[in-house]
Amino acid sequence: MDHLMEKMQEAAMYITSRIGNEPVDIGMVLGSGLGGLADELEDAVAISYKDIPFFPVSTVFGHKGRLVAGNLEGKRVLCMQGRFHYYEGYGMDQVVFPIQVMHAMGIRQLLVTNAAGGVNTAYQPGDLMLITDHIKLIADSPMRGPNHEELGERFFDMTHAYDKKLCALAREEAKRLSIPLQEGVYMFFAGPSYETPAEVRSARILGADAVGMSTVPEAIAASQMRMKVLGISCITNMAAGILDQPLNHTEVMETSDRVKEAFTSLVRNVTRLWPV
Numbered sequence: 001m002d003h004l005m006e007k008m009q010e011a012a013m014y015i016t017s018r019i020g021n022e023p024v025d026i027g028m029v030l031g032s033g034l035g036g037l038a039d040e041l042e043d044a045v046a047i048s049y050k051d052i053p054f055f056p057v058s059t060v061f062g063h064k065g066r067l068v069a070g071n072l073e074g075k076r077v078l079c080m081q082g083r084f085h086y087y088e089g090y091g092m093d094q095v096v097f098p099i100q101v102m103h104a105m106g107i108r109q110l111l112v113t114n115a116a117g118g119v120n121t122a123y124q125p126g127d128l129m130l131i132t133d134h135i136k137l138i139a140d141s142p143m144r145g146p147n148h149e150e151l152g153e154r155f156f157d158m159t160h161a162y163d164k165k166l167c168a169l170a171r172e173e174a175k176r177l178s179i180p181l182q183e184g185v186y187m188f189f190a191g192p193s194y195e196t197p198a199e200v201r202s203a204r205i206l207g208a209d210a211v212g213m214s215t216v217p218e219a220i221a222a223s224q225m226r227m228k229v230l231g232i233s234c235i236t237n238m239a240a241g242i243l244d245q246p247l248n249h250t251e252v253m254e255t256s257d258r259v260k261e262a263f264t265s266l267v268r269n270v271t272r273l274w275p276v
Helices: 004-019 035-040 092-104 164-176 197-206 216-224 249-258 260-273
Strands: 026-030 042-048 066-072 075-081 109-118 128-136 181-188 210-212 228-238
Touching: 004 042, 004 066, 004 092, 026 035, 026 092, 035 042, 035 066, 035 075, 035 260, 075 260, 092 216, 109 216, 109 249, 109 260, 128 164, 128 216, 128 260, 164 181, 164 228, 164 260, 181 216, 181 228, 197 210, 210 228, 216 228, 228 249, 228 260, 249 260
Parallel strands: 026 075, 026 109, 109 228, 128 181, 181 210
Antiparallel strands: 042 066, 066 075, 109 210, 128 228
16 A cells, blocks of 8 residues: 555654754755765754655765755755665655655755766766756656645646746856856666667757756656756766767766866855745
């Protein structure tokens, strides 16, 4: 029997018992190499995923595996310092469970970030990309199974999965800060293997600008719950076949570390002006 609503409430109550009842303005999912932002929160409270009822445990190198609540640029935020992935063996429902828990806590604004491979040949490692849309050809969906009307309709619109006003705000702040900001379409692959050169060529033909192994399930769940989503990718490497060199996770982490100052600056300024 499905007990999703009860599990969400139990997890939300536990988190609230640790961080207090003050409303949270923005939920944030910090991807590979980008979790350092959570270390900059003021009055921070950190909770290990393993302590939260029904939460999976992050197994990926570079993901600290904890929730951090605190203040950032005048907003109360709740950061996932590391996320869960389909390739880790978790079901899509487990991957998006933290987003549903955020919703149960009253959070209606979500920032999702990731490390991605560049498909658009005009990109280069170290670029930041504003996600304007996504492609998911994997048959499995986080919304497969019983639908909970409390969360949203069974059949829901994905036309504006990434909020236009938030995208405009990110563009404006990047321009003001002189931070180059690409924008494009993110394509979701299951992983954990990197894409083949043929898959990358097909992604480009389909209209993708970047590829990765996360973010899309969370954006789908958030869309069902009518949360406003802003997505930012860090292009940590060019995808397979574009450059004649092997791909590895070390490069992902090194590039993320190199651009963390620009990433942090952009997120801080967007957070400061984020309408809540």
